Amino acid sequence: MIKRESVYKIGVIGKPHGVRGELQFRFTDDVFDRCEAEYLVLDMEGILVPFFMEEYRFRSDEVALMKFCDIDTEERARELTGTEVYFPRAMAEESSDDLSWAQIIGFSLIDSTSGKVVGEITSVDETTINLLFEVKTESDVELLIPANEDLIKRLDAKQRSIEIEIPDGLLDL
Template sequence: MKIEDSFKIGSVIKTKGLKGEIQFYVDFENLDLVDFNAVFIDMEGKLVPYFLESIKYHSNNTAYLFLEDVDTIEKASRLVKKDIYLPNKLKPKKKSGDFTLMDLLGFTAVDEDEGELGKITNIQELPQQLIATVHYKDCEVLFPLNEEIIKGIDVVKGIVRVDLPEGLLDIYLE
């Protein structure tokens, strides 16, 4: 399975106990409503399947996983700080009014001054704001997604119009 055929549900935070249990940060809303028996973990750019023995939701943002064949702390330690994915076919369908800034992944960012910047390849959720990543002129460019930057969103065409702060692109292109 390829990353573009899947969606990220979280990241492994740490191991728990000695029998291979892992704690992961859940960054996908209502994951407990999704029925799945396997996850895919990003191991150096390749998605490796792991079958679920059990999952326990601890709080809004954390869960504990027991995976088949991960039965020691050493095996679990190899998964720490790795991202966890599910196949796109398991992604719940959104209602038309449920569009969020996280849905801008894959949209084309167009700056008012510079023109097309490229497709948004990643959106990171930081405590203060969301950060979008695009590849512009062979450079990875990060910019915030907020009301000041976003000037318009065309959901049908998959375009987000932005007005980046003056000098932001220069920092990446120098």
């Protein structure tokens, strides 16, 4: 069984493309292409299931036309519409020295000054000029922490943690 902590979200399945089972795959991380993966993991009603890729081609920087093995009709493809797509963390880490922002979801954020865990990174907001980590504390408070590379002191993929220099007073707000 695939555990949720061993994968990270890279996109969502869109609508079918044509009548032979091809799908639009909207992705936020093209790791499946960089490490030549054989399969992607789809969330099928809460169960993570591997789907082997037959072929794919890029339509844009954010969309690929994907064909999975044994998905041969438009009806079968339509059943997957809206399904979240995940990628195994271990495969991604083997293929790259650099982690994508999507890969750090679920990492612990540590204040480099105090050494204390601030919380868990729940998402990365790239919609503004300043990149922000969205962090949930143990007391369920949601924080926005600047993700400036100058503030990041250490990243440990094995321990799944990021040590960051948090600007004075930010945690007191």
